[in-house]
Structure formats: C-alpha cells, structure tokens
Amino acid sequence: MKRKPLSENSILRKILASCRPSPNSGGVSPSIVLGMGDDAALFRPKTGFETILTCDWFLEGTHFLRHKHPPDSVGWKCLARALSDIAAMGGTPRCFLLSLALPGSLTGRWLDAFLVGLRRASRKFQCVLAGGDTTRRDKVLINVTVIGEVKTGRAVLRSGARAGDTLYVSGQLGEAELGLLVLKQSQKPPKARNPLTRRHLYPEPRMALGQWVSDARLVSSMMDLSDGLSSDLTRLCAASGIGARVEMPRIPRVRIPKHALLAGIDSAHLALHGGDDYELLFTVPPHRLHIVPASFQGVPLTPIGKITKRREMVILEHSGRQRQLVAGGWDPFLK
Amino acid sequence: MKRKPLSENSILRKILASCRPSPNSGGVSPSIVLGMGDDAALFRPKTGFETILTCDWFLEGTHFLRHKHPPDSVGWKCLARALSDIAAMGGTPRCFLLSLALPGSLTGRWLDAFLVGLRRASRKFQCVLAGGDTTRRDKVLINVTVIGEVKTGRAVLRSGARAGDTLYVSGQLGEAELGLLVLKQSQKPPKARNPLTRRHLYPEPRMALGQWVSDARLVSSMMDLSDGLSSDLTRLCAASGIGARVEMPRIPRVRIPKHALLAGIDSAHLALHGGDDYELLFTVPPHRLHIVPASFQGVPLTPIGKITKRREMVILEHSGRQRQLVAGGWDPFLK
Numbered sequence A, B: 001m002k003r004k005p006l007s008e009n010s011i012l013r014k015i016l017a018s019c020r021p022s023p024n025s026g027g028v029s030p031s032i033v034l035g036m037g038d039d040a041a042l043f044r045p046k047t048g049f050e051t052i053l054t055c056d057w058f059l060e061g062t063h064f065l066r067h068k069h070p071p072d073s074v075g076w077k078c079l080a081r082a083l084s085d086i087a088a089m090g091g092t093p094r095c096f097l098l099s100l101a102l103p104g105s106l107t108g109r110w111l112d113a114f115l116v117g118l119r120r121a122s123r124k125f126q127c128v129l130a131g132g133d134t135t136r137r138d139k140v141l142i143n144v145t146v147i148g149e150v151k152t153g154r155a156v157l158r159s160g161a162r163a164g165d166t167l168y169v170s171g172q173l174g175e176a177e178l179g180l181l182v183l184k185q186s187q188k189p190p191k192a193r194n195p196l197t198r199r200h201l202y203p204e205p206r207m208a209l210g211q212w213v214s215d216a217r218l219v220s221s222m223m224d225l226s227d228g229l230s231s232d233l234t235r236l237c238a239a240s241g242i243g244a245r246v247e248m249p250r251i252p253r254v255r256i257p258k259h260a261l262l263a264g265i266d267s268a269h270l271a272l273h274g275g276d277d278y279e280l281l282f283t284v285p286p287h288r289l290h291i292v293p294a295s296f297q298g299v300p301l302t303p304i305g306k307i308t309k310r311r312e313m314v315i316l317e318h319s320g321r322q323r324q325l326v327a328g329g330w331d332p333f334l335k
Helices: A008-019 A023-028 A071-088 A109-124 A175-185 A195-201 A207-215 A229-240 A267-273 A286-291 B008-019 B023-028 B071-088 B109-124 B175-185 B195-201 B207-215 B229-240 B267-273 B286-291
Strands: A032-034 A041-043 A049-059 A092-102 A128-136 A141-151 A166-170 A221-225 A243-247 A279-284 A299-308 A313-316 A322-324 B032-034 B041-043 B049-059 B092-102 B128-136 B141-151 B166-170 B221-224 B243-247 B280-284 B299-308 B313-316 B322-324
Touching: A008 A109, A008 A128, A041 A092, A041 A128, A049 A071, A049 B092, A049 B128, A049 B141, A071 A092, A071 A109, A071 A141, A071 A195, A071 A207, A071 A221, A092 A109, A092 A207, A092 B049, A109 A128, A128 B049, A141 B049, A141 B141, A175 A195, A175 A267, A207 A279, A221 A229, A229 A243, A229 A267, A229 A279, A229 A313, A279 A286, B008 B092, B008 B109, B008 B128, B041 B092, B041 B128, B049 B071, B071 B092, B071 B109, B071 B141, B071 B195, B071 B207, B071 B221, B092 B109, B092 B207, B109 B128, B175 B195, B175 B267, B207 B280, B221 B229, B229 B243, B229 B267, B229 B280, B229 B313, B280 B286
Parallel strands: A092 A128, A243 A313, B092 B128, B243 B313
Antiparallel strands: A032 A041, A041 B049, A049 A141, A049 B041, A092 A141, A166 A279, A166 A299, A221 A279, A243 A299, A313 A322, B032 B041, B049 B141, B092 B141, B166 B280, B166 B299, B221 B280, B243 B299, B313 B322
C-alpha cells in the first residue's frame, strides 16, 4: 500500500521526537538553550572553551548506496563521520544540525530506521540534535554540521608536526574499504554484526582517544583518516610544511580472510589508500614518546614512521626498497 | 575547450582564496581562530553571548535552476537565505560553513562567478567563511551553516506572541515570487539590476532590522518569511499557541506591472503564499506599539492584523468577508 508522503512539518516533528534526549540522560546537554522548531538553534558556549565547527556531506550514490546500505547504518554513519573531525581536533561534541533531503516514498519506514541509527550515534557520543532543514529530493542527500568544544588553546591542529616527530596511527587500516568491497559483492543484505562489514557500516569515531591526546598534550599534530592514509598524510605534510618516511611493514592493516571473492585483494593497498577508517593519525615529539601507550581503550596505537624535514613522502617497502608515496585515496573529482 | 576538472584540494584552495577576508577589513572576524584547511574550524565565542546555529539547503532543481539563475545569484542567495534565520533571531552573523557538491565541468567559470556572489554577501553582512566540504555531483548541491551570536537571553523566538499583540511585516510581500515567475517566463538571461527579478535573485536579509528589534526589546515574537506568509504565520501561531486575524487590505504587497505575460497574476495570492521574500514577521505588545516607526532604514514596517486567543488564522477580505487562512506556501513534500 502506497502511503501519502508526510508534510515537511510532520517530518520535522518525527525527527524531533526521535532524537529528543532521553529523560534519564539528564544533563547531557545543558548547552542547548533552544533546539528545533524556531528559525535557528541557540547554544550556550562554556566559558574558557572554543567552539569547533565541522560539516560533512553524506550523499546517496556518492557516499552510500540505497540498495546496499541499511538505513540505520546511513543514520549512524552520517553523524559518526562528522564526529570524527571533532575527535581529530581533541574536542568534545555538543550538538549537531541535520540537513536531510529525501523522496516522499522514504518518509515512512526508511526514515524511521534511519532515525534509529542516528539516535544511537547521538546518544553514544552525547551529541544532541539542535536543528536542521528538510526538503524533498529523488535521492537521499544528507549534510551534518557538528558543534563541539575544546579548552581554549588546546585544539590539536594538522600544522604542528616537526621533523623528528614519530608518526602514529590508531587501529587497523583498510578495514572499512574491505567492508565496502564485501558489501558490494554480496547478494544478501549485510548483517549488523558481520565483522567484515561492521567497520564500514558503523564506524566508531575515536572520541575518547582524541580527547585524551589533547588533555595529555601528547601530540604535535593530529587528523582523522577519512580518505585514506596516502591522501590524508599528504594534507598533514602540506599543513605542517614537512615530509614523512613511512615503513610499510609497520602499518597495522586489515587481515583479508581466505575467501574466493576476495582473492587478489591486496591488504597493503587497502591500508595505504582505503577510505572511511576514521582512525586518528598523529605525530609525537621525541620527548613525549615515553607517554604513548601501546593501546588506548583496546585500540592499538602504532608508530609507522618519522616526520622529515625534506618535503616529500617516502615509503619503505618490505623489500627494503624506498619509493615515493603518492596520494591515491578518495578524491571525488578525480575518480 | 574542455578542461580537466580541478581536484578537491584545488577547489578548496580556490574557495579559500576567494573568500579570505580583505586585508583592509581588519577586525571583521577576530572570533575565527582557525578557518578552512584543518579537520574543523575553531570559533571563539564572545563572553555574555549565546551562539545561534542554522543551516539551509540550496539545491539545483529544487531551489534554483542552473539555466535560469546566474551563478553569482546562486552564491549570494545560498548565504543570504541562511543569514535571514539569524536576522529572525535578532542576532549578528559571525561565520559560515559551505558544503558544495558540483559537476567537474562547473569547477571553472561557473565556480568563479558563484564565488563572486558568495563573497559579496559574505562581505556585506560581515560573515566570513570558516570551513566546509566539497564533493562531485551531477547537480549543484549546496548547504550553508551560519553561526551567529546574540546577547544571552536576548534571542527573539517564535513562541512569545500573546493575544492582543499587533502583527507586523517588513517590506512588500510577494516580490520574490513575482520575480521567479518573470524569470521562468523570460527567454533572455536576467539583468542584475532588473527590479522585477532582483528581489528573487539577490534577496536582502533584514539583519539591521532584526538586531534593532532585539536591542530595543520591541517585539514578543519574530520569524522570517521564507515559505510564504500563510505557511510561516501558521508556524508562529503553533509555536506561540495562539491564533491571528489578518486584514487583507493592510498587507503591503507587490505591484504587478502591466505586462501581457503577467496578466492574470493575483498580487494578493503572491503576498499570502509567495515564498523567498526573507522579510521579517513580528508581534508587538500593546505597550510597545508607540515605539514602532513607520519604516526602518527605508524598509516599511506595516501592521497587518492582531494576535488572537482563539487558535485559528482568519483573514478579513477587502469585501469585509472573513474566511479561514490556510497554509498555502511552499512545502516541498506537498507540491
């Protein structure tokens, strides 16, 4: 049975009702003075803190596929990936704005499941919905703006890396890209608990790690890995005006299970150029190296190379051969 | 000659270079600590102020037409309409985030002209570009987030209207809708100075009026008119839990020039239901009525009716007949 699409006001009410903070969460967000329903949202910044602002596209056909990605994964991931930018600054998320365009036919069950995933991420990372904009469109278009906070002067930038610093990554690289390959090849809808696709569908931004790194004044620079190590490291090097020498054998990378469909997939390639991992890439000055633990809350922290004065990115292969590392990750304009 | 599309990094550099505050503007934005180029932007809020957050879609095919709307109008309007939400809260804009998706073929001249319009609005309303996200797409998709500020407790909400208050509008209603009709019917590209299309292509958010109204504590509620008086007044009434009685003859409305193509267009219909005017709708309590001037900085302020206890919207026609006013403005899901 085909139902009439909801009006814009009804959709707003649905979103609002779904993402209202739970009564038990109490003081989750005393900073939101006024949420959805007025011309704009009102946010009361904490004294002694700076506000972090970030926005992220999440578009059907570009960032996800309607027939492959379950709607609750779309809801989770559109917020999680924007939160990752807050983590990369060492900040704490406070609230977000959701801009959502969707077909009238998706304002029922699809929207409900989308909101389940969105609410789960919103509660887990204590980032409340403060406002947004909705409109109709033939494809699902999402833009999420996250507002976070960090103690004044404590934000961790991309531009602070210096020659001699050690380059670290969190987690295992290439897992999300492998998940995408599995998802594309599979005929069946993905299971939420399938470890092969979970990291692609429900990425975990490294909020606690980012905040700890900022509090401990551990690092000289930090960013999140969204487009792939080779592309993102290029940006860190450009922002800091330095180069890097990465040792391939040290890069913690996805394990590819023995599976006919996955034959020929190279884990080194996934780890270097695969997108969507949302791990943190950071540089530690020599005198702080002794503070870095081997893992943080179960997530491994691995030194993968050194920052160099010479402005080029070099990779040392397993064979001992050196070659230039060229950005080969995700660039929507060059794909 | 077909050029290669720019890479995402090159597009970001182009946007950044175009929207950098001019050196002479000096202290336009001491509040932006860190703009584009890092994971997120950093904004230093002023003590004693609340932060206003708003975001707005501006989508090719939904909100503008690529072959009808000049790119500099798209640049101007995507920011201007989001700024209007800040005006409606009585706030001052500080910075904005630009999310832009566009085809590779538009990364040259089209993007340049778009940025001219965007920069003009950014400078005129002193709202600097702080960050954003770009990607490739077959249609132009824009989402703008504006961050503004207002003295703590001074934001003007939609929910404060009380029975007995007088309902006001700024400007002339229906002008933007008429402009859209003219634009759609015209074979030639629009001229920037054509007064018939100017209000549609280059709307002026009522920033100064909104701020004055907030400073003077003049009004009990306020919102901007983006979807049309009938639809927006419905929202104000719902938020305040009241009704309204509007006198049709009092509504300041667009004058329709004598022109064969415009024959049969009803100015009353445009004024009641036409969208995109970005005028302010506000309510004034009886004891503040004597402060309201007839105009503010050349923009007329016109009393058009009264707020009523009974929760319904009634319109008094020229004939003296009363009828219910039904929301008939822009709703993307019901069009």
